[in-house]
Amino acid sequence: MGRACQRRSGEPAVQSTHTPDGHAGRITVEGLGKRFGPVEAVRDLSFSVEPGSVTGFLGPNGSGKTTTLRMILGLVGPTTGTALVEGIPFAAHSSPGRVIGAVLEVQGGHPKRTARAHLRAAAAAIDVPDSRVEEVLALVGLTDAADRAVGGYSLGMNQRLALAAALLGDPRILVLDEPGNGLDPDGIAWLRSFLQSFAASGRSVLVSSHQLAEIELTAQRLVVIDHGRCRFDGPIDALRQTQSGRVMVRPADPAKLAEALVGEGLTEVDAVDGGWLAVSGADAVRVGDVALAAGIAIYGMAEERVGLEQMFLRLLAGENA
Known part of the structure; x- marks a missing residue:
């Protein structure tokens, strides 16, 4: 550091x-x-x-x-x-x-x-x-x-x-x-x-x-x-820029989109309630492009920006050392 x-x-x-x-x-x-x-x-x-x-x-x-x-x-x-x-x-x-x-x-x-x-x-x-x-x-x-x-x-x-x-x-x-x-x-x-x-x-x-x-x-x-x-x-x-946030996305087929995302190297994909996926290490544009290429409709998407408190704690924990 x-x-x-x-x-x-x-x-x-x-x-x-x-x-x-x-x-x-x-x-x-x-x-x-x-x-x-x-x-x-x-x-x-x-x-x-x-x-x-x-x-x-x-x-x-x-x-x-x-x-x-x-x-x-x-x-x-x-x-x-x-x-x-x-x-x-x-x-x-x-x-x-x-x-x-x-x-x-x-x-x-x-x-x-x-x-x-x-x-x-x-x-x-x-x-x-x-x-x-x-x-x-x-x-x-x-x-x-x-x-x-x-x-x-x-x-x-x-x-x-x-x-x-x-x-x-x-x-x-x-x-x-x-x-x-x-x-x-x-x-x-x-x-x-x-x-x-x-x-x-x-x-x-x-x-x-x-x-x-x-x-x-x-x-x-x-x-x-x-x-x-x-x-x-x-x-x-x-x-x-050194801290990755998450993209919350609600696709028509969560399992299919999760598979497509993993195939593109985005391995941090978690299912959450209501048919949403939480995708780490990508922005909304990339997630949307993967969904489009896979022919999967998207019903909702939002980026979660990392706040200073989380960045501060990550920095002290040495996550970016």
Whole structure:
């Protein structure tokens, strides 16, 4: 699976105009490793985050995701390898808040301080004017609640407040850990739209989440790690192409069609209730062509697409190793 974590030669890279050297909005992890005493949390990890896309960062609990994010942000030093943000370590940037906006843990401000006051203090720390505070409050939908004490905020409102703080420097990259926690369905739909729009402007998003169905709707690229190692790095569609779905077909003569399909090399054919056949390893066009050649009428057909959750589980199980 190591080859799946290398950049594909034919895969286009989105160029940003923020810097002339082509590194803007890009995170590059090369041979990254981290050991805590006898525990090897991350091992020889390599992947990239490209501008112009939302990258989902996936892995089971204990896979090394949080440690990796903290190394990218310079909060933990790597034992081996490098994590570069726009070509240099994150800590080497003179204005880091204008490069990455990060939310690793949702921590509101002082419970008696208002959201507006909290953001103004954060803005002053990175030399951002108060006018930007009003902009980010509007961006995350907290303008009407800006003068409420954050101690009365719900988890979802605190998520929005943390995102607002991350956006203060108008960063080129967002790094978010479980940003959908506590959001209601409307909030999740809003977050999806916001992240996609942010990336579409030529910037980058790296988002870690266990909400696989939402990542499938939001992200264009995936980085999947397990036991500290990269299992996949690339577009979701490229992963989907390695995973076969099923075609459900209801023929006039199931036994005859099953025989014809096996004769064409499609050996994974199972009978199901109602006269249907489940055919793995083929698309609807191929199944229909076999049925036509065999002179068998088809009364119903549907393709079952493999969802991200199933792809993720198969990948970790090593079915495509």
